[in-house]
Amino acid sequence: ETGVTQTPRHLVMGMTNKKSLKCEQHLGHNAMYWYKQSAKKPLELMFVYSLEERVENNSVPSRFSPECPNSSHLFLHLHTLQPEDSALYLCASSRGDLGNEQFFGPGTRLTVL
């Protein structure tokens, strides 16, 4: 079992659809992260959760809504997305302390039509 899993691996949705991305970590970490990775853009941190509480929201549009029901699970709810939201969405987890590396999932490749 890999440390951080993400489902689905690929998702195609229309601009009026509602979908959710799921992330699960099996490492006993207490911090979880959502990143957006677009072509020709640096990795963008979207949200950070520590002990199930959101501690950072990097000016992400409200059409992205995160949820962290417990320390092992993280969701990203999507609604009324735009084509420019097409990207690879990466989830990561860590122990949360300074100097601790983050462990990444394989990502969800999202295409918005």
Next chain:
Amino acid sequence: AQSVTQLDSQVPVFEEAPVELRCNYSSSVSVYLFWYVQYPNQGLQLLLKYLSGSTLVKGINGFEAEFNKSQTSFHLRKPSVHISDTAEYFCAVSVFRGSQGNLIFGKGTKLSVKP
């Protein structure tokens, strides 16, 4: 504020040749530095990290990096690359925000190893 600069967006190299991927950072405090690798259609995987101690850090797959405080650099090196090293490499610095340690990533360097 901390930041990370990867000067080369693409580095082509022939198989078995040495390679160096450059990373410079800016920070007014002590830093923790990381190199991650991303293979096609995969997430990021940790190659190595510097927290303290010896400035030469050895990682997986034969990679190493040297922390140079005076030059604020953390360049990644490998003496002989393989085709399988073709991937994108990200340098990152750990920052403290509130009670949480986060990472700031560079823009990445695409390493292309040719036969």
